[in-house]
Amino acid sequence: MRIALEVWRQRGPGEPGRFVRYESTQASPDMSLLELLDVVNEGLVQKGEEPIAFDSDCREGICGTCGFMVNGLAHGPLQGAATCQVYLRSFRDGDTLFLEPFRAKAFPLIKDLVINRSALDRIIAAGGYVSVNTGNAPEANTSTIRKDRAEEAMDAAACIACGACVAACPNASAALFTGAKITHLGKLPEGEPERARRALRMVQAAAAEAFGHCTFAGECETACPKSIPLQVITQMNHDYLAARLSGEGRAQPRHIEPGTPKRRR
Amino acid sequence: MHLDGKIPGGPLPQKWERRKFEYALVSPANRRKYRVLVVGSGLAGASAAATLGELGYRVECVFFHDSPRRAHSIAAQGGINAAKNYQNDGDSVQRLFQDTVKGGDYRAREGNVYRLAEVSLRIIDHCVAQGVPFAREYGGKLANRSFGGAQVSRTFYARGQTGQQLLLGAYQALLRQVHAGTVRIAPRTEMLDLVVANGKARGIVARDLVTGEIRTFVADAVVLATGGYGNAYYLSTYARNSNATAIWRAHRRGAYLANPCFTQIHPTCIPVSGEHQSKLTLMSESLRNDGRIWVPLRAGDERSPEQIPEAERDYYLERRYPSYGNLSPRDVASRAAKAVCDEGRGVGPTRLGVYLDFADAIRRLGADVIAERYGNLFAMYAEITGEDPYRTPMRIYPAIHYTMGGLWVDYDLMSTIDGLFVLGEANFSDHGANRLGASALMQGLADGYFIAPLAVGSYLARAKPPAIDDAHPAFAEARKDTLARIERLLAARGKRSASSFHRELGKLLWDTCGMSRNRAGLERALTQIPELRERFYRDVLVPGQGESLNRELETAGRVADYFELGELICRDALQREESCGGHFREEYQTPDGEALRDDEHFAYVAAWEWREGESPVLHKEPLVFEAAPPMQRSYK
Ligand SMILES: Cc1cc2nc3c(=O)[nH]c(=O)nc-3n(C[C@H](O)[C@H](O)[C@H](O)COP(=O)(O)OP(=O)(O)OC[C@H]3O[C@@H](n4cnc5c(N)ncnc54)[C@H](O)[C@@H]3O)c2cc1C
Ligand code: SF4
C-alpha cells in the first residue's frame, strides 16, 4: 500500500521546525507505523541524510517510550493503543499521515518527534510511592486486600507515563497521570498512611512543572493507551481536598528566638 | 587465573546467613563518603540503587532510557516465583532450589541458587509493602499461577504486567531516594567504557545521548545492571534498545564473560510476518496453563485449524512429555516446536509456527474466565496479527528471549575486576543453561534489594578505595579510546546503515547458534563474522555528527560490539561438546532426540578472558553438585 508521511522536522529546541513529506511504496498492512518510519529512515540513511528522530523501545505498548501525534490524535487513531501498536491496516491506501511531537510547555522538544518528559518523573519523586525501606516488610499475606480494590488499584497502576493525556489536554494538564498514581497507591492498605501527604505533594509538584489545571475536558481519557478512567482525577481531587482540610502540609509552628517579646494583638 | 566462586562453607541452608555475618560493615555516618555508580535502572539496577540510597551511600544511577521506568524489565508479563507455598502444594525453598538447578540442566552453582530460593520469600513481602498490586483471591490473599518446569503453583503475578508493576515499585523507591537527595539519576546517558584504575573499577565513560557530550563518572564501586545481550540476534523479544555494550566494554577491560552460548529461546512468540519486522512479541508462558499446543499429524496439511479433526492433530508436548505436558520447560518446548516444523508440519504462511489452542479451555471455563486471565495478551495478539484468538488458535514460534550467560561473578556478585559488581540478567549466576519462567524477575530483585547492597558495602569497608578524580590517566585513556571509536564510525562514510549489518549478523547467529548448533555451522559462523565485521567498518554509513542526538551513531556503536560478542557466543558453543539446556549440539543427543549432557567433561562454567589482538582464553570453574545430584533431565 501507499502511505505518505508529513513529519515534523526540527533540529533542536531553539530552531525552526516544519513538516517534511516522505512517500513510501514499501508499506504493507502488517507493518506497524513505527516500522514504516524505520523503512523511511533506512532510505534516508542510504542517501546520507539525517533520519527522523523518534523514541520507541518495547514496541508492544508497555514501556511508554513512544508517542507522537498522528493526524492530530495522540498515539494515532486507535482506542487503547500506544503509537507502537498502530499497524498500517488501520489506514487506507493513499492516506497521508501528519506526525508531530506531543506539545506541552512541560515537555520541551529535543529533536523532531523526541521530547523531554522528565517532568513526569519529578511528580512521582514528590510523593508517588510508599515510604518503606528494603528489609521493613511484614510477611506478604498478613495484609488482606479485597479483590475488587486490588483490581481498581491495578487499573490505575497500568499507566505507562507516555504523556499522551497531557498532549491531548487543551490545558496540558497532567491530572490523569497524577491521579492514576494517587489512585493506585490510595486504594491499597500499604498506601493509606501517606495518602494525604502524597496527594498534596504530587498535585503541587505538577503545578510547579508548568502543567495546566484540569477543567474536565475529558480528552485525556480518550487519548490514554491504557484506558485510565477519569475517575482517577476525581479521586485525586478528593484526596487533595481532604488533605487540605485535614491540615496536611500546613506550616510548622514558627520558631521563636529566645527572648522574643510577646506579639502585639 | 584461578576462578574462585567464594561460596561460603557449611551446609546449603546456612551459607547465606554465614556470609551475611562475614560481611564487613560501613557505619551509617561513613556511608555517605562512598560513591556507588549503578548503571541500569531495570529491576536489578533500580532496586540496588534505591536500597544503597536508603542505606545512606551516595549513589548515581545512569541509564540510556529517558526515565528509569522504561527499562526493559517493564515488559515482563507472566510473573515472579517465590517459595511461599501459599497453595499448600508441597513447595519449599528446597524444592524451588531443586527445580531451578534441574531446570538449568545442572550448569549453575548450588550455593547461589539456594540463596535465590531463600531470598524469594522476602521479595514478595517487600513488593507487597511497596504497593505492588499483585493478583488476589476473593478472600483477599495473594493468588498464584503455574509456570513451566514446576509441578507447584508458585508464581505471583499482576495481570499480564508483572514486570511493569515490580519495576514501578523499584522505580518509585528509586525516585523516593532521588527526592531524599541520596541518589542522582542520569537519564539518556549511555555507558561506553569502564574505567579501571590501579586494578579497581573506578568509573565509566558515557555519552550524553542528547548533547553528544562524552562524560566521565567517578565512583568507589561500579554496579552494572544493564540487562541481557539477546539483541545480538537482531530479532528477539527484547526491547529495541537493549544492548550489550556495557558488559562487552567491561569484558574488554578485564571482566570475564561466562557461558555466552547459553541463550534462551522462548517457545511462545508471535511468528515473524515480514521482512521489515523490527522485533518479536512474546506471548507469555502463562498461556500454556490453559492453551494446548498442537500441529497437524500429516506434513503439508493445508486445512484451516477448525477443519482438522481431533484425531488428526498431534498434541506433541502432551504426547512426548506426559507429566509436564504443555508446561514443559522452555528449551524442551522450543526444540519440540522446531522438530515438528522441520518435519514439514508447521502451520501459518511461513510454515514456521505451531498452534496454541484455547478452545478446550474456553469450553471448560467459559470465555469470561479466559478473558480475565489473559485478556490483554489476547488483545495484543489480535492487534499484531489481525486474528481473534477466542475463535481460532494462536500461532506461535520460538524466539530469542533471554541470556543465561553474562559477566562472571562470584557469590558476592563481584566480577573478575575488583569493585565491579554485576546484577540481574547481565551476570551469569543462577540459571545455568536454561532459565525457568518467572525466575528472572526473582533473580534481578534478589540481587538488587537483598544481595548487592550488603556485598558492595562489605567491599567498600575492606578495600577502602583511595580518593580519585577523573584527572587520573585511566580516565583520560578510556575517554580517548571512546572518542576514537566514535570517530571511526563517523568517518567510515560507507553506503549501508548499521542496522542492515545487524540484521545480517543476527540471521547468521540464529542459523548457526540458535535453537540447535553443530560444529560445521559454528565454524562457518566463526569465519563469516570477522568478514562481516570488516565490511561493516568499511561500509557503514552514519549520517550526522557526534555532538547531538544521533540514533544512527548509537546503533552503530552497539552493532560494532555485537560482532565481537557474536564471535565469542559461537566460540563458546563450539567448545561445549555436549547438549544442555538452551545449548543443543546436534552431535550430542539421545536416540529420542533429547539433550545429552556430559557431566564428566563439561560440568564447568566457561569463563572467557579477553586478549587484545589474540584469541580469548577459556577459564573453567568446576561445578560441584552435592544437594541436587545431576540426573538426566526428564520431563516425561
Ligand atoms: C517480553 C519479555 C517478557 C518477560 N517475562 C518475564 C516473566 O514473566 N518473568 C520473569 O521472571 N522474567 C521475564 N522476562 C525476563 C526479564 O524481564 C529480564 O530478564 C529482566 O527484567 C532483566 O532485568 P535487568 O534489571 O537485569 O535489566 P533490564 O531491565 O534490561 O535493564 C537494563 C537497564 O540498563 C540500562 N543500560 C543498558 N545498557 C546500558 C548502557 N550501556 N549505558 C547505560 N545504561 C544502560 C538500561 O537503560 C536499563 O535501565 C521477560 C523478558 C522479556 C523480553
Ligand atoms: S494516564 Fe494514560 S495517557 Fe497519561 S501518561 Fe498514563 S498511560 Fe499515558
Ligand code: FES
Ligand atoms: S515503544 Fe514501548 S510503549 Fe510504545
